[in-house]
Amino acid sequence: MEVEAEKGSEHNNNENSNSGSQPLVESADSYGYSQDQRERHAHELKAGLHPLKYKFVFWYTRRTPGVRTQTSYEDNIKKIVEFSTVEGFWVCYCHLARPSALPSPTDLHLFKDGIRPLWEDSANCNGGKWIIRFKKVVSGRFWEDLVLALVGDQLDYSDDICGAVLSIRFNEDILSVWNRNASDNQAVMALRDSIKRHLKLPHNYIMEYKPHDASLRDNSSYRNTWLRG
Template sequence: MEKKELDTTNNAKAALHPLKNKFVLWYTRRTPGVRNHTSDSYEDSIKKIVHFSTVEGFWVCYCHLSRPSSLLVPTDLHLFKEGIRPLWEDSANCNGGKWIIRFNKVVSGRFWEDLVLALVGDQLDYGDDICGAVLSIRFNEDIVSVWNRNASDNQAIMGLRDSIKRHLKLPHGYVMEYKPHDASLRDNSSYRNTWLRG
């Protein structure tokens, strides 16, 4: 009897479907009107929710998450590859930047879900250059951003943009903006003073 139970356990482990990358989901709930991104208190405010490395682990996590429409303002969800903190200063992020898309609050949840599935499923081009993605819940809009490692590789940046547009099936009128993290550090802002790239 013991032998049979052991075999069942091993079969259950073998049946899991590993992802190409391991991921960590983080959560930040900030005080409205308070900017503290460059201070230690910002890093302290980022909380790990869960990590996963299999398809099954992802769905267990995702099925229990609150939908974006039910999150308080301002809140950020960060889905990053394991070992990369969702900070501009992290060694994987410091030379990179992010593609930014602003969404009406009515549709942001669908686009975020599509992006998360593409990221977890390694469906985006230049996937090795991607560090993670952020959903920023704000008062008048929600903002989705995809972070990459190298802000000076124009081919990878534009290829990633095209891949995001294709996978999200972005309607023609949506504008994507790019901003290097060193520019964010200089002006202490994630979403102001972006480079418009179409």
């Protein structure tokens, strides 16, 4: 089964089709699944569904510009929906508002189940993120490409990937892919190359990598970036 964007999505250009993509699902025997994963997959297969390798959760964060809030960032993160099958993904994705329809500033998060979209989460605290900035007119298309690649387990070092974020801002949108281990340079650079390949990024796009501990020190999502690629 191939990953394909459905009718009505922002991903309609032939040059961005997924006809050459990897299969969205594979046999559970292909992976080192835990007992819980094997039981979940067996149940989903029995129900005639197509299980994904990972269970995912969509989250969002919405902040009102110019308004100070007493709640923490963690309290502002809201879970939208979770899914673990191809069918479940398309049901929820087709009903999500497209990035172009969302106000600024808003963050959309897609993370593996059990990992919160927070720097402090145990799966994220030693990791970092690759960052790409987009003009607002094209960000939705690249976000959809990334979501399909992440859900379909198409990116290299997928076990090291925690999730992805689309940060919708006033003048630009920022896409980031989070990984577990910022000190594993081979995995970090392989992830960069895999993102470039699957998003078909033009050569003039700059990717920046920032460890989460740097973000914690300066309390900013995108300042003091360390690596460029």
